[in-house]
Amino acid sequence: MSIPNSTQSSDQNPDQNSDQNPELSNKGLFNRLTQIEPCEMKGALLSFLFIFLLMTSYMILKPVRDALPSDWGDVSRATQWTYTFIFATIAVFIYNYCASKVAIRKLVPAVFVAFALxxxxxxxxxxxxxxxxxxxxxxxxxxxxxxxxxxxxFWSFVSQHYSKLQSKRVFSFINTGASAGAICGPLSVILLAETMSIENVLVVTSVVLLLSLPIITILNRHFDSLHQTSNPNVAVSEQLQANPFTGIRELITHKKLLGIAGFIFFLTGVSAFFYTTQSDVLADFSRTERKQMLGSLELVTNTLTILLGLFVSNRIFQKFGISASLSFVPFAVAGLMLLLSANPAILFVLILVVVRRAGNYAIVRPAREVLFTGVDKEARFKSKPIIDIAVYRGGDVFWIWLIAFIGDGYLGFSVPEKIITGAFVAAMWGLLGFYIGKRHEKSEQERPEITPAQQPEVS
Incomplete structure (x- = not known):
């Protein structure tokens, strides 16, 4: 099985047709600002609403979850992250097994029902x-x-319906739905900080999560309609290969997927250093104060992410390319971490947390998802979760134990010394991002394309 999409041509590319179609050329202000074509609006808005609901459900939980580790030491944090990796890996392999047995249109909603339960x-x-x-x-x-x-x-489901060219314009807008949802969750935590207990957030999260099910049904019908219009004689395959281990095989045999996995590994390293630094500087505050501060942090971060995602990210992708989009934020973070090490006061730590996360969410994340428009369904639905979840949590475990070792576990590094170590990891993250971005851009030049809705599924 090959990683690239099937044989392609640009004869019917909507990015080219829009210049010839009078209806598409008559764009409104919103279309001009977001660079989304009118024919793409329905799918983009539905996807925006879908990820909005998903992120709202999670962000109600997140400030409550993040308030817990400040009561733990480095070794205790590392232990919990190890458990997370173990259970995340088990969950991924159960998901891959189900993906081999269940049609995609049933698999995606089933995941969210299972989490709600x-x-x-x-x-x-x-x-x-x-x-x-x-x-x-x-x-x-x-x-x-x-x-x-x-x-x-979510991204496995959505990315299968967009071409590489479309993804550079549309994904940053869709991703702002995550940031909009991420604002709703922390706002509720801020307003109900005294009464939003763990029991309450679990119920609210489950209800919001289930609200995404009708959106999935509507999106399936919408993309089916697009496919039938462009390829009425070609059926779309809803079934993946019966072998549940094809995702692992794809991952270990293709350089592109291995490169993305390495990129995720270094991303988790930077996140781990920020996470422990944040926990260290919040240790002197009460749990209620931590929840309120973390909720405010999420609000500021996601407001900035929305602004970048709507007006900046897609233009960066098209003007500077995916390689620059994947490497700029890591290199910037590396430099800022070196400056932070000189004075790791709580205000400076929280400001840098906002800069790193907003840059990651608005620029790095959608750029990373663009890479998956160049792979087949087998890799998108089976290899991608291994990378996004198992590799991510495996990286968490590696880095948190490394931090525990260099911190209070053995070497006794101070907070500034741990920040300097994190800056080096951020630089490695940027170098690898530049490399895999260049490889993706080279593949774009070598293979013109049509949209996924226009191309037949190859088994």
Whole structure:
């Protein structure tokens, strides 16, 4: 099985047709600002709403989850991250097995139903009086699994319907839906900080998560309609290969996927250094104060992400290319971390956290998803979750234990020394991002394309 999409031509590319179609050339202000073609608006808006609901559900949980580790030391944090990696890997392999047996249109909604039920099970355990300390750790681990799973499945579902050229224009807008949803969650936490207990957030999250199911149905019908219009005589395959291990095979045999996996690995390293630094500087505050501060941090971060995603990101992708988009933020973070090491005061730490996360969400994340428009469904639905979840959480485990080793576990590094180490990791992240971006741009030049809706599925 090959990673690139099937044989392609640019004869019917909507990016070219828009210049010849009077209806498409008559764009409104919104289309000009976002660079989304009128014919792409329905799919983009539905996808925006879909990821909005998914991220809202998660962000209600996140400030509560992130308030817990400040009570733990480096070794205790590392232990919880290890459990997260173990359960995330198990969940990915269960998902891959199901992907081999269930049609894609049933697989995607089933994932979100399963997570909603799991949160209600944890809620029931709280009500039955199970040990609160134990359930807090269960809550932390399972929420961390969910934090990657729902977005990975979303992008697997959406990216199959967009070409490389379309993705550079549309994905940054769709991704702002995640940031809009990420604002709603923290706002509710800020407003209800005193009453938003773990039990309550589990119920609210489950309800919001289930609201995404009608959106999935509508999106399936919409993309089916586009496919039937462009290729009425070609059926779209909804079934992946029966072998549940093809995702692993794809990952270890293709340089592109290995490069993306390495990029994720270094991304988790930078995140781990920021996460522990943030926890260290918040240790002197109460849990309620931490939740309020972290909720405010999410609000500022995601507001900035929306502005960048709407007006900046897609123009960066098209003007400077994917290689620059994947490497600029890591290199900027590396330089800022070196400056931060001279004075790791809480204000400076939180400001840099906002800069790193906004840049990652608005620029790096959608650029990373553009890379997956050049792979087939087998890699998109089976290899991608391994990279996004198992590799990500495996990287978490590696880096958190490394930080524990160089911190209070053995070497006794100070906060500034750990920040300097994180700057080096950020530089490696940027170098690899530049490399895989260049490879993607080279493949674009070698293979003109049509949209996924216009090309037959190759088994």
């Amino acid at each position: 799991s949160f209600m099970l944890i809620f029931s355990a709280y009500k039955l009086g199970v040990n609160v300390s134990f359930l807090g750790k269960v809550f932390y681990v399972w929420t961390s699994v969910f934090s990657l799973f729902h977005i990975s499945v």
